[in-house]
Amino acid sequence: MKARGIEVVLVSFATPELARYWQEATQFPFSMFLDPERRAYSAFGLGSSVLAAWHPKMFWYYFRLLAKGRKLMPIKGDPYQLGGDFLLDTKGSVRLAYPCAEPADRPPLSEILAAVS
Numbered sequence: 001m002k003a004r005g006i007e008v009v010l011v012s013f014a015t016p017e018l019a020r021y022w023q024e025a026t027q028f029p030f031s032m033f034l035d036p037e038r039r040a041y042s043a044f045g046l047g048s049s050v051l052a053a054w055h056p057k058m059f060w061y062y063f064r065l066l067a068k069g070r071k072l073m074p075i076k077g078d079p080y081q082l083g084g085d086f087l088l089d090t091k092g093s094v095r096l097a098y099p100c101a102e103p104a105d106r107p108p109l110s111e112i113l114a115a116v117s
Contacts, residue, residue: 006116009033011040018076025073041081045099048080052102061104079103087115 008030012019019032035041052058062072085107087096096115098107 007031011035013038013041013081014077021076022073038081041083044084044086044097046082046084048078048082049102050080052082053080055102058102058104085112087112 010028010030010032011034012022012032013035014022015036016034019034022028023032065072082100082103084099085096086094086098089095096107096112098111100106
């Protein structure tokens with residue numbers, strides 16, 4: 001990704017201990033910034049939702065992961081905080097804004113690649 005001038009960064013509200021645990025457990029290879037006050041979440045208009053976290057679609061999502069042999073991590077932190085995917089250019093302009101409707105929601109790869117081009 002660096003060859004294309006792209007840097008992936010994760011922003012999390014996790015504590016340093018939880019962030020380290022998650023990075024090790026998932027082998028996440030990119031940079032992570034911690035935002036315990038959730039200023040970035042607020043700036044991007046990201047909320048939280050009990051209904052989205054406990055929606056039957058989420059149970060089905062996790063069931064499929066388990067059926068594939070994936071081990072689920074224990075819930076830590078705020079399971080109701082919704083995330084998002086955002087692409088910013090070097091000038092700070094938002095090239096893609098995708099607030100997640102539920103915890104496993106992500107933008108289609110085609111949308112991300114179109115924003116990068």
